[in-house]
Amino acid sequence: MVRFSDPRFARKSGVQDMPEQMTTARALKAAVSHGNGLLEKLLDALHPDVTERLLSQATLHDVAVGDTLIERGARSEDVGYVLDGTLAMVQVLEDGKKHIVGLLVPTDIYGRLFDGPSNYRIEALSAARILSFPRAFFEQVLRDNPEAERLFLVHLLDEVDAAREWLLLISGRRAVNRVASFLSILQRRTRFKRTGDHAVVHVPLSRKDLAQYLGARPETLSRAFHELEDMGVLRIVDPHHFRIIDEQALIAASGDDLTLQDG
Amino acid sequence: MVRFSDPRFARKSGVQDMPEQMTTARALKAAVSHGNGLLEKLLDALHPDVTERLLSQATLHDVAVGDTLIERGARSEDVGYVLDGTLAMVQVLEDGKKHIVGLLVPTDIYGRLFDGPSNYRIEALSAARILSFPRAFFEQVLRDNPEAERLFLVHLLDEVDAAREWLLLISGRRAVNRVASFLSILQRRTRFKRTGDHAVVHVPLSRKDLAQYLGARPETLSRAFHELEDMGVLRIVDPHHFRIIDEQALIAASGDDLTLQDG
DNA sequence: CGCTGTCGTTGACAACGATCAATGTCCGCT
DNA sequence: AGCGGACATTGATCGTTGTCAACGACAGCG
Missing domain, CATH: 2.60.120.10 (Jelly Rolls)
Known part of the structure; x- marks a missing residue:
């Protein structure tokens, strides 16, 4: 180390x-x-x-x-x-x-x-x-x-839940769903810039790393992002920045209206 | 409730x-x-x-x-x-x-x-x-x-890790891998019967529930189980009991030799 | 006993994603 | 500036899985 x-x-x-x-x-x-x-x-x-x-x-x-x-x-x-x-x-x-x-x-x-x-x-x-x-x-x-210490303990309880919920999100669904989930979670967990009145989410991972994280291949992610762009849900500013055009549609695209809590 | x-x-x-x-x-x-x-x-x-x-x-x-x-x-x-x-x-x-x-x-x-x-x-x-x-x-x-209380806290830390590791196991791999992982984890977490000198693992889930858990479809699981049987890794006693014939092969079939710790 | 619903399984087909290959861009390096 | 390498993207093809459908086994029930 x-x-x-x-x-x-x-x-x-x-x-x-x-x-x-x-x-x-x-x-x-x-x-x-x-x-x-x-x-x-x-x-x-x-x-x-x-x-x-x-x-x-x-x-x-x-x-x-x-x-x-x-x-x-x-x-x-x-x-x-x-x-x-x-x-x-x-x-x-x-x-x-x-x-x-x-x-x-x-x-x-x-x-x-x-x-x-x-x-x-x-x-x-x-x-x-x-x-x-x-x-x-x-x-x-x-x-x-x-x-x-008890605050810490409760925090851990939340983390366990978050991990399980994340599991739910990435398991057995289409790549577009997972990407959409990921973006809306990231949007809520990070402070993001707002330009005009659309949020710009910063994705700090390379396509390869993100692929590992989401259980997919870089090529598949690329296609998923562009599919979301074609649907009018978001706009790809650059490979690491996405302007969320239609937040509701993004949530809808994450599959069910299942949403993660912070954590 | x-x-x-x-x-x-x-x-x-x-x-x-x-x-x-x-x-x-x-x-x-x-x-x-x-x-x-x-x-x-x-x-x-x-x-x-x-x-x-x-x-x-x-x-x-x-x-x-x-x-x-x-x-x-x-x-x-x-x-x-x-x-x-x-x-x-x-x-x-x-x-x-x-x-x-x-x-x-x-x-x-x-x-x-x-x-x-x-x-x-x-x-x-x-x-x-x-x-x-x-x-x-x-x-x-x-x-x-x-x-x-501290024991409890450390236990929670382990649970968080187990949840993340489980995530790793089910994400982005073939159905047979996930089924094999599931079986070998279950074998270690539960006390199981031994008949002859082969362990019999009891799967208490219906195919539908297991499918939800593993992120797949019942049909796919059915095929995965029978694929493992054809490979000589296990024998399907009944839809909920599997006799593990070759434990090493089971572990090998779970993908890498990645194994879960208890949790 | 036969009816009905659930469950596990199997087959055929379509859709999705992985893989392979090629291209363009950007960045650091010399 | 020129080069090499990493990265993102796109296209083509193939393997795996989801989907649809059908079947047998079985349990619960009238």
């Missing part, structure tokens, strides 16, 4: 020299509070002093595309909170094939607490900004604050 | 009059200790007195095929521990279609703690035996015993 403090990592990935470490807790708290993510809830539940101490241990990191944050099988020393960008949880098979099993977008937390090594590699799909906490300290805070 | 104490439920489902409620805690503990499930770990972590009190509140229930234990959207008053049989977590869509999103086999726990209503219906796929705890009391025990 390549740790943040590893100079090779800094060189390769363009991690900056982190003057941000000196940033005040207040400023960090402001950076965190842009959503209703888990971390924000945790901080709200904690005594202000604890919040202060936790944030004083946090460091900001800028990571570049392709950086590996946690290697599969490694025991991560950090817990990360995504501020900006997109990370992926990647399952690496013996034959070297990669398979994306989950996405991490702003307000998501990664890093396995109280437990063994990570089962996945965490990899940056786009340039990203991460708030990183020492795992041991984070765990201790949870241990000392049952309220917070 | 139909609660256990509801006489309509008892009539419809054949729930017995529960003389088992009087069973001693010791006997219950013996019933629980047939695996290394979560509940067993929890009980081990608790002070014997607490264990005793918790088990004194537990009740045994026999449920019949098709019984609904928790309705979607309902707040369950119980936490259930599966002793025998198979339950399913069922997502019910607006158009009435059902979709199985997860199976519960012996040593699994269901019932949402610390949180809102269940997102799924819990339904018995076969006759089953359930150990049921009052949810509020169970929660209180966890609240009072951080050690136990």
Whole structure:
């Protein structure tokens, strides 16, 4: 695993020299509070002093595309909170094939607490900004604050549900459905730009990665996107940006009107 | 939701009059200790007195095929521990279609703690035996015993991983692969009979339900099962029982040698 | 006992997606 | 600028699966 403090990592990935470490807790708290993510809830539940101490241990990191944050099988020393960008949880098979099993977008937390090594590699799909906490300290805070720990637990319950619901979405349906589902979920999970009055969704995956994620081939995805464009549902701005023209039609195209909750 | 104490439920489902409620805690503990499930770990972590009190509140229930234990959207008053049989977590869509999103086999726990209503219906796929705890009391025990709560939390982490790994298995592969995966996972998760020296796996789902679960059609499954039989991997005893002839070949047929951990 | 509905299976066919191949574009590199 | 490589797209073909239909086995029921 390549740790943040590893100079090779800094060189390769363009991690900056982190003057941000000196940033005040207040400023960090402001950076965190842009959503209703888990971390924000945790901080709200904690005594202000604890919040202060936790944030004083946090460091900001800028990571570049392709950086590996946690290697599969490694025991991560950090817990990360995504501020900006997109990370992926990647399952690496013996034959070297990669398979994306989950996405991490702003307000998501990664890093396995109280437990063994990570089962996945965490990899940056786009340039990203991460708030990183020492795992041991984070765990201790949870241990000392049952309220917070319970919030974490409920969050995990939600994640289990989200994983199952995702399963439902990608299983046994047409490629167009899955692509439409993916786009409308992504639209809800990420902050997106609005131009005119149509949302532009940013897809930070290459066609190949997205294909792995959705259980299809790049060619099939290409056809699905263009089918949706022909239907007037969206417009392909570039291979990674899609302007949603008809949000209702997009939802309809995802199959039933089955929709995912956040998570 | 139909609660256990509801006489309509008892009539419809054949729930017995529960003389088992009087069973001693010791006997219950013996019933629980047939695996290394979560509940067993929890009980081990608790002070014997607490264990005793918790088990004194537990009740045994026999449920019949098709019984609904928790309705979607309902707040369950119980936490259930599966002793025998198979339950399913069922997502019910607006158009009435059902979709199985997860199976519960012996040593699994269901019932949402610390949180809102269940997102799924819990339904018995076969006759089953359930150990049921009052949810509020169970929660209180966890609240009072951080050690136990942490066990529960780690268990949830595993569930999230299992859900993601399952996703990996069913996404984008041939029907035969999915069927083979399903069988070998089921073989490991359930206690199965051995006849001669070949394991006989019991599949408690109808072809239709299994099709929904695996993202395929009943016809396709039928062909997949018979393809595996032609390959000499297994023998179809009856539509719900399969004798595994060549375990290695089964694993090979599940695609890569990708195998699931328990969960 | 025969009727009816459900279930598992099989066959024929069509639709969908995977595969193979070719093209164009963009980007980094020298 | 020129080159090579990665990426997205498109077309053609083939394999797998969904769909439609029919059949036998079986259980529940009048």
